[in-house]
Amino acid sequence: MRQNPSFALADVEEIKRLIRLNPWATIVSSIAEGLVASHYPILVDESRDELSIVTHVGRPDDLVHELGQHEILVVVQGPHGYISPGWYDANPAVPTWNFTAAHLGGVPEILSDEENFEVLGKLVDHFEDRMPEPRRMLGAPADAAYAQRISSGTVGMRLTPTKIVAKSKLSQNKPAETVDRIIGELEGDGVYASRDLAAEMRRVHDRMRAAR
Template sequence: MYIPSAFRVEDASKLAAFIQRHSFATFITDDGTAPFASHLPMLFRPDAGSHGTLVSHMARANPQWQHFASGGEALSIFHGPHSYISPSWYQTEPAVPTWNYVAVHAYGIPTVISEHERVVSLLSETILAYEADFEQPWPGALPDEFRDKLMRGIVAFEIPIARIEGKFKLGQNRPAADTQGVFDALSHSDNANSQAVAQLMLTECKVDKGT
């Protein structure tokens, strides 16, 4: 992805935290004739491989997993908060509208996980990860026969990350007064996405929270 230097993020811990928080990914492969995308929850294992490893599963009826046989690289896109930016929030003139957003792209070669126990473990790990914030998490206990019947309808896979790119486009290239104006407007917005962008600006940009 195109990343101007002002927006590039290479901090591994920051990228890991982002992927773990925004783990519902757009997963893209190529069947040799055209791109193909699925939308999947992905777990990130930061200690598996030089850049970590992604693990997920999809319906067996989804033809995308068959693309893995080519050995080609796949792209997983993790989307964060985003917001329209009005030039009326800038001090600098003239100016034009833009869009601020955060995204992380992870590339790697996916392979199918075929071992039964590994698939069971992955599904349990996925349930635990997404139930963890609930007051009464669902334990995920299912009869083995019922669970195994459902498992025959999915394909689990893993992607050791070969390279990863982070783009935090939050106005870091603008004069301080412009960045502050954007933060003030977004932080007072009723839109949850806009407020989330403002919160990211607190750590990525030099803005005054109290303005």
Template sequence: MYIPTAFRVNDQSRLVDFIKGNSFGILFSQEESEPSATHLPFFLDEKTGDNGVLISHMAKQNPHWKKLNGKEVLVVFQGPHAYISASWYKDPNTVPTWNYVAVHVYGTVQIIEKKEEMVERMEKTVHFYESSMPDPWDTPFDDEFIDGLLNGIVVFEILINKMEGNGN
């Protein structure tokens, strides 16, 4: 992403906070014939690995996951954005622009195949999203119904190599 110097966010804690507050991202990868993108919820575990990991899952019926293991990917987290009219400036030598806030995360995908590791990642994710609820749902991963649902998803994590943010 092109980021003008004045808008570049270098503060890692600001990037982490932004992702946590805007955690529904778009996972992009490049296949042989075309790019792929999937909209997904992510949980950022900043305590795992050198730069943290993003944890997510998708339906096994989604073909996007089939060639992701070990692949470099991009996840885009988008925040507020707005059109800026040239008429708002006193200087006549200006043009319209667009202000926006976004974080791009680059990393390598690792598919989680062991059931106990899948459950651990899903528990972290559910606890993150349920934490703001007045009566948080307690994840019954030992339940037969939930166990069956786990068979229909692919859990993965993305080892973060680089994060960059635009705080325009």
């Protein structure tokens, strides 16, 4: 991902926030046969101060990726969307795409079976917490026995990245009136409306304005 100082996302807490809100990630590896990619939910490892994530892969993805033998790349993507030049005040203008994303690279640590089972439980809790009647992995004897059986088909891993490239491209280089217009369009009912992207832009620009 090409970096630009105007859009660089260097705050570790902000990257953690990005992951917490957007836990569906892409895992990419380069092996002898070429590039391979898989998609799995991830969690911030809240037990550590530094940026670290935990997840699992289903067998045989651990072998497909040759996990633990070399670097992997984990890609996290936040709200994103098309920005029409018709939303700008200036002419000429060209379209762009606003987005927030983070690339986390490093060699993953393979978790023990016990650690993997704990991570699986935390993943379930993370998503079930929003349900009116959450189903916990160990909530009922039948669920617990089933979870124990199927967990053997997964491999857990922790990645404490040694390479981080994160970017928040949300029209930070545009005048305030243009930003407000873009947010208004994203909050509307047009074909490219995106309330999530509008909310992220508003949050970033409110912070920028408060810091001036």
